[in-house]
Amino acid sequence: MYTPNHPVINQHSVLADAGWREFNERLWNLTSEELTYSPRGENGARLDVVTYKDKSGRFVLPSMHPNWHMLFHHTNTDQTARIYRQWDEVSKMMVADMLATGTHGRIAFPAEISDIRNWLWTGFRAYPLYTIMVDFPYSIEQAESTTRRRYKKSVKDGFQVQFAKDPADVIPCLMGTEQRKKFDHSLTAESLKMGLELMGPDKFRLYVAYAADGEPASARLVIMEEGGIAYDIAAGTQLKYLNSGATQHTIGHVLMDVQQAGATAFNFSCANIETVSPAKLCWGGQLVPLHGIEGFDYIPVRRTVGSFVRLWRNRSRQLHAKPELPNPENVTNS
Numbered sequence: 001m002y003t004p005n006h007p008v009i010n011q012h013s014v015l016a017d018a019g020w021r022e023f024n025e026r027l028w029n030l031t032s033e034e035l036t037y038s039p040r041g042e043n044g045a046r047l048d049v050v051t052y053k054d055k056s057g058r059f060v061l062p063s064m065h066p067n068w069h070m071l072f073h074h075t076n077t078d079q080t081a082r083i084y085r086q087w088d089e090v091s092k093m094m095v096a097d098m099l100a101t102g103t104h105g106r107i108a109f110p111a112e113i114s115d116i117r118n119w120l121w122t123g124f125r126a127y128p129l130y131t132i133m134v135d136f137p138y139s140i141e142q143a144e145s146t147t148r149r150r151y152k153k154s155v156k157d158g159f160q161v162q163f164a165k166d167p168a169d170v171i172p173c174l175m176g177t178e179q180r181k182k183f184d185h186s187l188t189a190e191s192l193k194m195g196l197e198l199m200g201p202d203k204f205r206l207y208v209a210y211a212a213d214g215e216p217a218s219a220r221l222v223i224m225e226e227g228g229i230a231y232d233i234a235a236g237t238q239l240k241y242l243n244s245g246a247t248q249h250t251i252g253h254v255l256m257d258v259q260q261a262g263a264t265a266f267n268f269s270c271a272n273i274e275t276v277s278p279a280k281l282c283w284g285g286q287l288v289p290l291h292g293i294e295g296f297d298y299i300p301v302r303r304t305v306g307s308f309v310r311l312w313r314n315r316s317r318q319l320h321a322k323p324e325l326p327n328p329e330n331v332t333n334s
Contacts, residue, residue: 158212
């Protein structure tokens with residue numbers, strides 16, 4: 001069911017912004033569509049969804065995109081049973097659409113979509129996902145002491161966080177994390193310039209922590225719309241600045257800056273990676289579950305095989321060694 005009073009509901013979502021949609025279309029060679037499911041006409045319940053399709057016409061979730069934008073509008077009633085029935089009707093229409101069109105990979109739903117039974121009953125696979133949400137108003141004092149110390153160290157050492165002087169300054173920071181984590185954001189200075197042109201700097205926000213000598217040390221791409229949630233999209237820190245506090249300085253600045261700009265909350269966009277999640281939770285946010293939906297193509301099969309391998313390796317490791325507690329002093333999230 002859709003939870004109308006969910007604390008992270010995003011009525012004014014930048015994920016539905018025309019510029020953001022075009023950015024994803026150009027970057028990933030996709031097509032976005034606004035779909036409306038209203039089985040009883042304009043006076044009945046309605047589900048609005050912003051979707052994406054690949055060149056084969058299958059529903060997909062763009063890379064680095066937190067989740068599909070979905071809004072369920074029920075009729076003027078507070079009767080839970082009636083709301084459930086209305087959600088059942090609109091969600092069945094969406095499921096039928098996804099069956100007819102097909103899906104590729106995992107599609108994440110927003111956290112307020114709590115009832116995915118029609119997808120399960122149809123044969124889709126559900127996958128638990130998590131994000132970390134920092135609600136506003138927020139103060140840096142809500143962060144853990146280790147995080148605050150690193151933040152203050154960066155300030156003391158002369159680092160300054162601001163909007164990127166040049167989108168190209170973001171790239172070496174992203175590459176630093178890509179090389180360590182062995183993945184690719186697929187972002188370039190040109191694509192970041194495109195994002196700025198399509199959305200403007202108020203919505204497509206490029207933050208860079210500059211060292212005292214002016215070198216880019218850490219960077220983040222955040223998207224937001226006034227009155228809605230701000231989303232953490234991409235982040236990176238150059239290797240030589242990992243222990244400088246530049247990462248924490250950047251995050252702290254971002255949290256305060258988007259709050260001042262009118263965001264209602266900050267979504268770290270992912271807390272599914274074991275080595276990254278602790279560094280996001282240390283800012284005092286809430287762990288929020290959401291649902292991922294998968295059909296059956298090679299991507300879910302590959303993930304299933306990968307899960308089996310990880311389970312087997314971890315079981316073998318557990319039998320031969322005692323688990324070690326993580327050292328918070330060595331945790332970074334970029």
